[in-house]
Amino acid sequence: MTTTTARPVQQRPAPGSVRRTAAALEYWLVQYRTVWRGTVVSGVLTPVLFLTAMGVGLGALVDDAGRLGGEYLLFLAPGLMAATAMQTAEFESTYPVMGGIKWIRTYHAMLATPLGVADILLGHLLFVALRVLSVASIYLLVIALFGAAPSWLALAAVPAALLTGMAFSAPIFAFSAGNENDAGFAALERFVIVPLFLFSGTFFPVSQLPDAIEWVAYVTPLWHGVELCRGLVLGTAELGVSVAHVGYLTVCTVVGVAAAYETFRRRLEKTG
Amino acid sequence: MIHARGLTKRFGEFTAVDGIDVDVLRGEAFGFLGPNGAGKSSTMRMIGCVSPPSAGTLRILGMDPAADGPAIRARLGVVPQQDTLDLELTVRENLLIYGRYFGLSRALVRERADELLDFVQLTDRAKDKVEPLSGGMKRRLTIARSLINDPEILLLDEPTTGLDPQARHTLWDRLFRLKQRGVTLVLTTHYMDEAEQLCDRLVVMDKGRFVAEGSPRELIARYSTREVLELRFRADEDISVYGEKLAGLVERIEVLPDRLLLYTDNGDRTTEEVHARGVRPAGTLVRRSTLEDVFLRLTGRTLVD
Ligand SMILES: Nc1ncnc2c1ncn2[C@@H]1O[C@H](COP(=O)(O)OP(=O)(O)OP(=O)(O)O)[C@@H](O)[C@H]1O
Numbered sequence: 001m002t003t004t005t006a007r008p009v010q011q012r013p014a015p016g017s018v019r020r021t022a023a024a025l026e027y028w029l030v031q032y033r034t035v036w037r038g039t040v041v042s043g044v045l046t047p048v049l050f051l052t053a054m055g056v057g058l059g060a061l062v063d064d065a066g067r068l069g070g071e072y073l074l075f076l077a078p079g080l081m082a083a084t085a086m087q088t089a090e091f092e093s094t095y096p097v098m099g100g101i102k103w104i105r106t107y108h109a110m111l112a113t114p115l116g117v118a119d120i121l122l123g124h125l126l127f128v129a130l131r132v133l134s135v136a137s138i139y140l141l142v143i144a145l146f147g148a149a150p151s152w153l154a155l156a157a158v159p160a161a162l163l164t165g166m167a168f169s170a171p172i173f174a175f176s177a178g179n180e181n182d183a184g185f186a187a188l189e190r191f192v193i194v195p196l197f198l199f200s201g202t203f204f205p206v207s208q209l210p211d212a213i214e215w216v217a218y219v220t221p222l223w224h225g226v227e228l229c230r231g232l233v234l235g236t237a238e239l240g241v242s243v244a245h246v247g248y249l250t251v252c253t254v255v256g257v258a259a260a261y262e263t264f265r266r267r268l269e270k271t272g
Numbered sequence: 273m274i275h276a277r278g279l280t281k282r283f284g285e286f287t288a289v290d291g292i293d294v295d296v297l298r299g300e301a302f303g304f305l306g307p308n309g310a311g312k313s314s315t316m317r318m319i320g321c322v323s324p325p326s327a328g329t330l331r332i333l334g335m336d337p338a339a340d341g342p343a344i345r346a347r348l349g350v351v352p353q354q355d356t357l358d359l360e361l362t363v364r365e366n367l368l369i370y371g372r373y374f375g376l377s378r379a380l381v382r383e384r385a386d387e388l389l390d391f392v393q394l395t396d397r398a399k400d401k402v403e404p405l406s407g408g409m410k411r412r413l414t415i416a417r418s419l420i421n422d423p424e425i426l427l428l429d430e431p432t433t434g435l436d437p438q439a440r441h442t443l444w445d446r447l448f449r450l451k452q453r454g455v456t457l458v459l460t461t462h463y464m465d466e467a468e469q470l471c472d473r474l475v476v477m478d479k480g481r482f483v484a485e486g487s488p489r490e491l492i493a494r495y496s497t498r499e500v501l502e503l504r505f506r507a508d509e510d511i512s513v514y515g516e517k518l519a520g521l522v523e524r525i526e527v528l529p530d531r532l533l534l535y536t537d538n539g540d541r542t543t544e545e546v547h548a549r550g551v552r553p554a555g556t557l558v559r560r561s562t563l564e565d566v567f568l569r570l571t572g573r574t575l576v577d
């Protein structure tokens with residue numbers, strides 16, 4: 001029946017911020033261990049199904065029409081890769097964040113330890129980054145197996161997809177922490193994610209859209225992610241344009257992180 | 273260990289904690305006793321360095337929470353009012369990951385986790401998910417978890433609320449052992465028996481302020497009489513009538529919805545006097561004064577509502 005060392009205790013210094021963030025990340029990894037199998041299966045199945053049905057099947061029709069000026073599979077695949085990064089980020093940044101605040105209350109458990117709001121936020125964002133990274137890597141691998149990655153530059157599409165994912169993850173963290181309950185998530189999916197998925201140049205060039213909507217597409221982070229990934233996977237990327245895309249996505253990420261920090265701080269201080 | 277002056281917590285216009293002064297010494301068990309909404313949890317969250325004070329000074333272990341939050345929390349153990357266990361993880365995993373938040377090595381955390389599971393008698397449930405555990409087991413796990421960093425101060429916010437009597441006694445026993453080992457205990461409760469059992473010193477809190485302070489004995493001696501005579505009546509009777517009939521018999525009479533409390537130094541003699549005045553209650557009980565009586569005296573309300 002002995003536990004804990006004898007008094008007086010030796011004083012242990014509190015861990016520094018890198019170790020605190022790493023510990024927060026570790027929680028999400030431990031948690032992920034219970035579900036990883038399913039995510040790997042869907043990580044492989046999603047690109048295989050999409051590229052087969054739309055890239056190869058639908059693609060044959062599009063190519064016959066001959067208006068795209070290139071193979072549809074090659075056009076589609078990198079766009080889907082970016083869009084999937086967005087969806088993964090959305091999935092990982094909504095319910096789990098609400099859970100950390102309200103249902104499982106993980107964030108509150110962490111706050112009672114040396115971990116602070118910044119550590120908790122960054123640790124969780126890092127986990128989302130790892131998830132997006134793995135999903136994007138699998139996607140690229142499948143694209144390559146479909147013979148749709150003609151350039152070595154394609155490898156750079158993985159970090160590009162990661163950045164695309166984070167440009168969504170960070171602001172969605174802020175959104176999730178600012179919501180009282182999960183009712184807003186269905187709206188986010190319906191009115192933001194699905195329209196972006198369909199109209200940000202993933203399936204067809206945005207130049208096909210009416211002018212007014214075309215301009216909306218240019219503002220959305222997904223369009224930048226799609227264009228960036230497409231240029232890299234096909235090896236047609238121009239430096240200046242790519243830098244502009246990266247810059248835009250980085251701004252979305254940084255602003256999102258700042259907003260998320262502020263909403264996290266307020267929300268976590270309020271709810272006990 | 274803990275030093276607060278004029279400690280205040282406001283939520284907008286509302287003042288939840290209203291300028292309290294507290295000093296907790298090393299090794300003592302200090303309690304906040306008060307009804308729902310008294311401001312106990314708000315106080316605990318400030319002491320736990322997760323909720324910044326709106327006003328006043330606060331020093332924990334000689335440090336300022338605003339500047340040294342992580343360093344202070346590294347030396348605290350916290351049992352929150354509402355459990356924050358991860359129900360999807362196993363009992364043991366909950367301890368392991370929590371230890372990592374304190375920057376402890378995996379090996380050390382594993383060793384501590386096993387000791388602590390033993391301490392709270394959950395060794396045989398180590399590999400089970402937390403979800404199906406009983407309320408008492410979850411509470412014990414939360415206590416084990418709060419000890420993973422070998423804390424100097426343990427903050428317990430209503431550690432036994434909602435548990436059955438047996439589970440409560442098991443928990444009290446564990447807490448008592450921790451105290452013997454020199455851990456400073458700070459707890460909130462709205463159970464007077466818990467406060468009497470565990471606390472060396474306590475404050476009675478109501479509406480964000482302290483209404484009394486002292487050891488359980490001192491408080492009872494100061495604010496109540498040695499004994500209490502409880503008179504119960506049938507539900508259809510108007511109790512206040514009896515209150516008037518008995519007026520002046522003892523120094524103080526409390527009229528509750530279902531009974532009369534007569535504060536006296538000799539319960540048996542008072543019982544006879546009650547009968548002599550022609551009052552025939554359905555039941556009588558002579559008991560010792562408790563903190564409940566102190567609370568009633570100080571606030572005019574009962575503790576558990
Ligand atoms: N985040 C908050 N925002 C607004 N009001 C709050 C908040 N937290 C607590 N309060 C209010 O402050 C008062 C004190 O609450 P607190 O939780 O500290 O009481 P308590 O003594 O712990 O009560 P209980 O026994 O019910 O746990 C209550 O009236 C409560 O509604």
Ligand SMILES: [Mg+2]
Pocket residue numbers: 312313314353429
């Ligand atoms: Mg409370």
